[in-house]
Amino acid sequence: MTSRHVLLSFVLVAAATSSQAARADNPTRIALLPLVGEGVGGDEIARVERTLQIEVDAKFGSGSVAAGIVRARLDESSAKGLHCDRRVTSCLVQVGIVTGADRVLLPVLAARGATWTMTLRLVDVASV
DSSP states (O other), X not given: OOHHHHHXXXXXXXXXXXXXXXXXXXXOOEEEOOOEEESOOHHHHHHHHHHHHHHHHHHHGGGBOOXXXXXXXXXXXXXXXXXXXXTSHHHHHHHHHHHTOSEEEEEEEEEETTEEEEXXXXXXXXXX
8 A cells, every 4th residue: 555545545534433423323425526637647537536436435335425426416517507616615515415415525636747746625515
């Protein structure tokens, strides 16, 4: 396991632990949004997205909203003219409502020269 996977696992375990403590009888539903890549090739985006989905599924199990459902609901909303900026919290809340999730996880992978940065933004839909 690489250091990237260890850090990602740590972040997701922390999110899962706080979610489960809050609702032991009703697990939190989490929607992993499509990865935003900045200066990153399509193959790398696809590889990182697969890794993220595996980690989210492993940590949240049945609480993870299936990737196909997330994409379908985002496409349906877009077709109806609903658009927003995913950098804005209120947009992520709307996405959570559309996908039926309690929490939304937005991954951003940015390449700046030889340095890569992965940012994971977790938004609790009900708390905003």
